[in-house]
Amino acid sequence: MKLISRTLLKIAPVKLAALAVLLTLGATATAMAQNPRIQTSQLDGLAAKASETVDVNIDESLMALTAKFLSSKDDDERKVKEIVSGLKGIYVKSFEFENEGQYTDADLESIRSQLRNPAWSRIINARSKKDGSIEVYLMHTGEQISGLAVLATELKEITVINIVGPVNLEKLTQLEGEFGIPELGLEGSKPKRKN
């Protein structure tokens, strides 16, 4: 033990401090690279042009507070509680415009550049000139999902969703049309042609 301490003291203390700084910076950079939270504040400027804006920011503390108020006795609320348990944040930004061309690819580049991080893997990339595109990204920590990001663009609409924490995709997908959550049927809502 004495030998170790002597050796450590022999090394110039300044070098030791520099090493600590480097280690700290390295650890911080790694942690930031693995952070499933994506920054969407760059899109805030679009709110002025949008006819409808949805901006939801629920962080860990608010999530915990909300979870407390979700009843375990009520079946519907219990399902929501199960889905959100363990989540560290839900962030949704959606802008709907009156006219086309209110946003550009440059607006989305800041989001896409974050999602190009190797920690993210794109599981769905559906593109159509008519209906726009939708991309779904997942971040894994080990075998567990640690983050979800959805980037959906239409001619008059942009939606960015970011969920931080272990996401149960199956349960989340099944949520639409259940209990208090009406089926938006974004695609199915189009009137069907009668034969």
Place this chain on the structure above:
Amino acid sequence: MKPINNDADYLWDKTGEPDPEIQQLEEILGTLRYQPRPLEIPAGLYVGRERSFFRGYRAPLAIAATVAVLLLGLGLWLGLQRVERSPQQVAKSSETPQAKPMISPDEKQNPPVAVSSPQPEPKQIVESPRHRFNPSLLARNSKRDRNTVRDQQLTLKEQQEAQAAKDQLMLALRVTSAKLNLAQKKAQSTNAPDMIHNQHKIG
């Protein structure tokens, strides 16, 4: 005073006839003669290079600096986390102050059922005159009353926050679920023709 004998070398190398006067001087000055002895440095005397505050504290200072840097890094990290978690913003709408989700044309005709259930009205308790008490006869603890009111206010505030957060949560889940379903459907619809195409290839 005797005249100096120039022939005598006593004064220079103690040869020749000794000069008593010089001998006397020698005796007097001899007490001050150099006598070799070991160097003794007084205990209170500090002789050294220019003193620096940091000299002698290098190791503890390095450790302290490392800890400070680590704390700074941690602080920066936490600060970044806090910035990322931007303050709560209730869903904004240009029409209503309430959070308004994207609604399809069909739904605009039949608006969705509100997620939050209406609060039941509090029951009114009617007291009989017999059970009424004179408040002035009760011992009061004004401090406790104030604390209770404050607690009630906090709880009420918390409840309001939780209710608002719950609405936001439902809205967020609704949008997420809808978009995921849409992605799933689109992915399936784009994959389906390929699968058929592949089947033809195989067949």
